[in-house]
Amino acid sequence: MIKVVFVDLDHTLLNNHGELSLKNFEAIRKYKNIVKIIIATARPSRDTRFLYDVLGLDTPIINYNGGLVHNYCTCYSTTYLDPIRVKEILENLPTYENLWIESANGPLMKRWDDDTLKWSRCGNVVPKLIKEISEVDFNLLHKILVSSSSDNNLLNALKNRLNKWLEILPDRINKAYGAEIVLKELRFSWEESMAIGDDENDIELLSLVKLPVAMPNAIGKVRKLSSLVVPSNGGNGVAEALEIVLGGKK
Structure with a gap:
């Protein structure tokens, strides 16, 4: 039953x-x-x-x-992302177009686009804008969404499969x-x-x-x-x- x-x-x-x-x-x-x-x-x-x-x-x-x-x-x-590992991942991405970061302290993003505007409206929240990865506190991150620029072949291949955004979650x-x-x-x-x-x-x-x-x-x-x-x-x-x-x- x-x-x-x-x-x-x-x-x-x-x-x-x-x-x-x-x-x-x-x-x-x-x-x-x-x-x-x-x-x-x-x-x-x-x-x-x-x-x-x-x-x-x-x-x-x-x-x-x-x-x-x-x-x-x-x-x-x-469960949070491993701060050392995720910092290494983001610092070694060749190029990316936008970021949306879900932190226990509130969302962060690189810039406004159609998707980030929609997500902001859904949760009635205004994310903190960041210009550089160095501005991010890598502790207490639930997940990260990354969209790639046109010259990043790896992320483009992944985003085509995952509807534009690559989602980074904790292991398992x-x-x-x-x-x-x-x-x-x-x-x-x-x-x-x-x-x-x-x-x-x-x-x-x-x-x-x-x-x-x-x-x-x-x-x-x-x-x-x-x-x-x-x-x-x-x-x-x-x-x-x-x-x-x-x-x-x-």
Whole structure:
């Protein structure tokens, strides 16, 4: 029996415009007292607080792809980048176009562009502008996003695969790592778990749960390992999945 449901955020619980549909909202509110619903996302905690409160959740939440597990009152786990290693990585990048750095003390960035403006709006935060790497305190960093300039062939190859930005996370940190912490805290097992996702950062988690579920827009790897692919439904995929699995809908 499924007792825990891990739900990805972007392009899963939220639609392609970053909006929560009424059907997804109603489904989460309906089933949150029947199963433990856990949001698992790459986003920082400031981006998810409003949604967490609107949905009436009190369960742990996974931010930074597993780098932070908490419930806004209690922190169960936090993992930071190794300061020596990340300093070496950034100092040895030949060229890069922009940086977005998630620090426990607030975000930092090199310059404004369409993406950094969007991220700033999402979290209602104004990041600190930096001109040189030497301005960065490398302690207490959750993750770093790097976009490359046109002459950096290595980063260009990576960003083409990862939608422009290269994400740097602590070693061995992913959503499955965060989910393991959640399951231990709630005293449930992988055999009692379901996960819903669509992209590369969901693969480790989907590979471990009893019931992996893919969105209709999911990449091939996610669809291939999933037991259920919900039909195309205009951004209501989470509601559809919950009704099929928990509500007995055919």
